Amino acid sequence: MEVVAEIRALRERREAMRGSVGLVPTMGNLHEGHLALVHEARQECANVVATIFVNPTQFAPNEDFASYPRTLAEDLERLEKAGVDVVFAPDTAEMYPRGRERLTTVSVPALADTLCGAARPGHFDGVATVVAKLLHLAAPHRAFFGEKDWQQLAIIQAMVRDLDMATQIVGVPTVRAGDGLALSSRNQYLTPDERELAPLIFRKLCDVRDAVHRGERNFARLAADASQDLATAGFHVDYVAVRDAERLVTPDSRTPSLRILAAARLGRARLIDNIGADVAVPS
Ligand code: PAF
Numbered sequence: 001m002e003v004v005a006e007i008r009a010l011r012e013r014r015e016a017m018r019g020s021v022g023l024v025p026t027m028g029n030l031h032e033g034h035l036a037l038v039h040e041a042r043q044e045c046a047n048v049v050a051t052i053f054v055n056p057t058q059f060a061p062n063e064d065f066a067s068y069p070r071t072l073a074e075d076l077e078r079l080e081k082a083g084v085d086v087v088f089a090p091d092t093a094e095m096y097p098r099g100r101e102r103l104t105t106v107s108v109p110a111l112a113d114t115l116c117g118a119a120r121p122g123h124f125d126g127v128a129t130v131v132a133k134l135l136h137l138a139a140p141h142r143a144f145f146g147e148k149d150w151q152q153l154a155i156i157q158a159m160v161r162d163l164d165m166a167t168q169i170v171g172v173p174t175v176r177a178g179d180g181l182a183l184s185s186r187n188q189y190l191t192p193d194e195r196e197l198a199p200l201i202f203r204k205l206c207d208v209r210d211a212v213h214r215g216e217r218n219f220a221r222l223a224a225d226a227s228q229d230l231a232t233a234g235f236h237v238d239y240v241a242v243r244d245a246e247r248l249v250t251p252d253s254r255t256p257s258l259r260i261l262a263a264a265r266l267g268r269a270r271l272i273d274n275i276g277a278d279v280a281v282p283s
Helices: 007-016 032-044 072-081 123-138 147-162 185-189 192-197 200-213 219-233
Strands: 002-004 021-026 047-052 086-088 142-146 168-172 236-244 257-266 269-278
Touching (some): 007 047, 007 123, 021 123, 032 047, 032 142, 032 168, 047 072, 047 123, 086 123, 123 142, 147 168, 147 257, 147 269, 200 219, 200 257, 200 269, 219 236, 219 257
Parallel strands (some): 002 086
Antiparallel strands (some): 236 257, 257 269
């Protein structure tokens, strides 16, 4: 496995690759969820490029950019074991040599201003911009993203479609701990008591999905009940919502594929999760 920190070196490695290329963008501090992306890329592509970059433009000034866990040596060991060919691990000056002021920015406003975007203004512009740069640099045939960040995945899919980028975006199912908690680097911010409580988010999403599958169609009521239960248990809830899975708008009776999404803060951690629900649409 080769590790490169410069754009020029990444481009050289990329040009030498023969056959399909899969890209796995990460911010490091890798867990089994990231490794599932690498395994999928390894199965589908002849070459696998992973990136490790804690992207400052997707953090607001009050967020955890400075304290975000950075574990490069362990990450590289795990990527090598998982069969990655090239790791691109640039520093901020390499990615943003002219700083952040007046930076050309990619926005997907139809999808980025709602849900997590409402609580984190500008976050998805930072994500879309850095992912656009990484897609240009690595020119992959496929790029792999976790379904845990469902809104991020929808935004990247829309960006690639709208800008006619040649990469196919592949969503990989969320990896969960045995008690249902979606794996996330931010889970390590939880105290032992908070960690015990945290899987309630997933259980509440499952309750909403089960009610939808039983035929309940008052989505707003279902979401409000789940939100209330989380608040009563001690979460600071940003949202629980039932949305059209692709467009992220409020669903109507003709929406076939729903996504139930939640974001809530528990102590220092902001936890997000989502699951799907399919409904039979009258023809
Ligand atoms: O999901 C993440 O880890 C990040 O948002 C990403 C896609 C690597 C962009 O910085």
